Amino acid sequence: MGPDDVDLAWLCGLLHDIGRFEQLRMWGTFRDSESVSHARLGLTILEGAGLTGAELGDGEGLLPRFTGDPAWASVIKPAVGLHSDLRLPDGLDPRVRAFCEIVRDADKVDIVRVFSQGECEAILGLAPDEFARGGISDEAMVGFRERRCLGPDDRRASLDGLVGVICLAFELTSDVADEALGERGYLGDLIERPFGLSPRFADPDTRSKWDEIARAMSWR
Incomplete structure (x- = not known):
């Protein structure tokens, strides 16, 4: 440019x-x-x-x-x-689309930053003990496995918002944004110690789903 x-x-x-x-x-x-x-x-x-x-x-x-x-x-x-x-409309002027994608990519990276540096209660409205007992819905996992951003209908359980933020990485449109996300370590921090808390959840189903997410995102 x-x-x-x-x-x-x-x-x-x-x-x-x-x-x-x-x-x-x-x-x-x-x-x-x-x-x-x-x-x-x-x-x-x-x-x-x-x-x-x-x-x-x-x-x-x-x-x-x-x-x-x-x-x-x-x-x-x-x-x-x-x-x-969730998606840009079809038919946008190519120049307008390019600027929209720049803003959307930067916004996605910044949302991951906010989640990685924020506190659970402020971000998700959950106290740490509630977070430890939280759940991840099957709908959210379908979106994760399809490597796409989650829509409102995919967010049904208390931790689905967190999964949705991780899914933002799948739809970055530029290598620059993808590299920025990796270099700053926001995503790794969010997965390894979400909100500075242990991701060893009380519910075995939540633990299994989180382990799947962590394994799938380890390349980042």
Whole structure:
């Protein structure tokens, strides 16, 4: 990429989670399942559609504060609005898709980082003793074995969110992102000592599934 496109990618990354602030203010949570899609909310904030208030003005979006270039705006808006979707839609302009994939890859790596460095209660809402007694659903394991990201219907047990984060590694689109994930050790830390806790789970079924996950991901 040339320097202008590097700057554009940087700005997409800077703005991709702009919806998180309003999400937390309005719903008191970062969980999309308990509020709204933070990506769609971010797009709404940038566009200003239907928003009013002292910070935004009457329906004025925030994007003009960052760029007045329509060509940049046409890339930033889908990069923000689509970054948390399970799949990108067909028919995207190739240039737009490239920037969307950059943001999505970086976001996946960062989510693994957050999980590897965070605390169980803050991330999963489970106390350490609850984590030790946690379960992994058969649906989550099907997704893992198919080497794909998990959708909402695949997350049924208390530890499925953790399995879902590990599955993010399967759908990185660039070698750069894959190398970054490996070099920083986030995934290995998450598997060997999730949240700094022992993965020797009380439930034999959970232990067996976690051992399968650890073996399959050992190459990373």
